[in-house]
Amino acid sequence: MLTTLVASSKGGCGKSTLVTQLASHWAQAGQHTAIVDGDRQHSSFHWAELRPDNVPGVLALEGGRRGLQRVPPDTQQLLIDTPAGSTERDLEPYLESANVLLVPVLPSSFDLDATLHFLDELRSINRIHRGKLPVALVANRLKPWTHASQDAVARLAEQSPFPIAAQLRDSQAYVLLAGLGKGIFDYQSEQVRSHQQDWKALLRWIKRQH
Ligand SMILES: Nc1ncnc2c1ncn2[C@@H]1O[C@H](COP(=O)(O)OP(=O)(O)OP(=O)(O)O)[C@@H](O)[C@H]1O
Ligand SMILES: [Mg+2]
Numbered sequence: 001m002l003t004t005l006v007a008s009s010k011g012g013c014g015k016s017t018l019v020t021q022l023a024s025h026w027a028q029a030g031q032h033t034a035i036v037d038g039d040r041q042h043s044s045f046h047w048a049e050l051r052p053d054n055v056p057g058v059l060a061l062e063g064g065r066r067g068l069q070r071v072p073p074d075t076q077q078l079l080i081d082t083p084a085g086s087t088e089r090d091l092e093p094y095l096e097s098a099n100v101l102l103v104p105v106l107p108s109s110f111d112l113d114a115t116l117h118f119l120d121e122l123r124s125i126n127r128i129h130r131g132k133l134p135v136a137l138v139a140n141r142l143k144p145w146t147h148a149s150q151d152a153v154a155r156l157a158e159q160s161p162f163p164i165a166a167q168l169r170d171s172q173a174y175v176l177l178a179g180l181g182k183g184i185f186d187y188q189s190e191q192v193r194s195h196q197q198d199w200k201a202l203l204r205w206i207k208r209q210h
Contacts, residue, residue, distance in 0.1 A: 001071075002210050003078045005098035007091055009118035010111050011084030014104035014140035016043035017174050019081040023048070024183025025199065026077040027056040034059040034075045036067035038094070039083040043178075050181025065093040088125055095127055100209050102165070102202075104138045107152030116159055123161055134209045136165035138202060143170055166202035171195055 004022060006015045019035055023044075026033045035058060037045040048060030059075070061067035071078055080094050101122070105115040119135070127133040137160055142149040144167070156164055173184055173195055184195045 001075050001078055002100075002206070003080065003094075003098045004206065005080045005082070005091070005094050005101045006104070007082040007086050007101065008103050008105065008115060009085055009121075010106070010114050013084075013106050013111060013115075014138070014168070015039075015084075016041075016047070016081050017140070017178065018102060018104050018138060019044045019079045020047045020178060021174070021183045021185065021199070023058045023077070023079050024055070025185040025203065027058050028185045030056070031076040032059075032072070032074050033077040033079070034061065034071055035079045035081060036061050036064070036071065036094075037081045038064040038067065039081055041083070044079070044081040047178060047181050050179075052181060055182060055186045068093065068097065088121060091125075095125060095133065098133055100206055101128070101133055101135045102138055103135065103162070104140045105152075105156065106141050107139065107143075107149045112152055112155055116156075119160055119162060135162040136202070136205055137162055139164055139167045141170040142167055163205070165205035166199060168198045169195065 006018050008015055023033050023035055035044045035048055037060060045060040045062055048058040051057055061070050105111055122128050122135060128135055137156060139153055139156060153167060173192060177183055184192045
């Protein structure tokens with residue numbers, strides 16, 4: 001089983017979007033996919049419950065440690081969603097079982113400053129420090145033609161102790177599909193396929209770590 005933990009000190013940066021999109025990708029690839037939603041907002045949990053019958057299901061479990069204990073043994077892909085502002089102590093129940101840690105970040109100076117601080121804290125976590133838990137950034141909601149997005153990516157590349165594994169564009173597709181319990185990997189239209197390309201580098205990075 002591959003366990004992907006998604007966390008950030010910042011709210012609204014795309015944690016649940018990352019969890020649900022990756023879940024739709026792996027479910028569509030025929031893998032037994034589960035989400036443990038450690039956030040009381042239950043965004044990922046509700047998303048999985050909304051999934052219609054004509055797309056492969058994703059098992060959703062509430063509640064941090066308790067949720068982890070109920071993950072079925074035949075699960076191939078486990079995703080863990082966490083609330084904003086998680087500290088090392090909050091993440092502790094997941095850190096031992098996670099194989100990769102993804103940190104989404106938005107292209108604004110407030111988000112960059114807070115996230116760089118969070119990344120610094122992550123470095124002192126034993127498993128991360130020892131290289132046992134690989135960490136990557138996901139730059140999210142980019143408008144690639146804007147200076148703000150370009151500068152943010154450049155600053156992250158320069159100052160982050162961890163690699164940028166993906167650059168995801170800002171798109172209404174994510175907003176619309178989230179409300180339907182779906183992801184971009186549940187569709188094959190030309191328009192959606194161009195967004196799927198944005199995820200290729202991240203999926204490759206995750207595969208390399210396993
Ligand atoms: N790439 C994107 N393009 C457009 N909208 C996006 C994108 N990623 C996320 N969003 C939207 O931004 C909002 C916040 O995203 P999301 O809920 O995934 O963040 P979060 O980090 O889980 O938030 P919270 O800290 O509240 O749990 C949602 O409305 C989501 O649909
Ligand atoms: Mg969330």
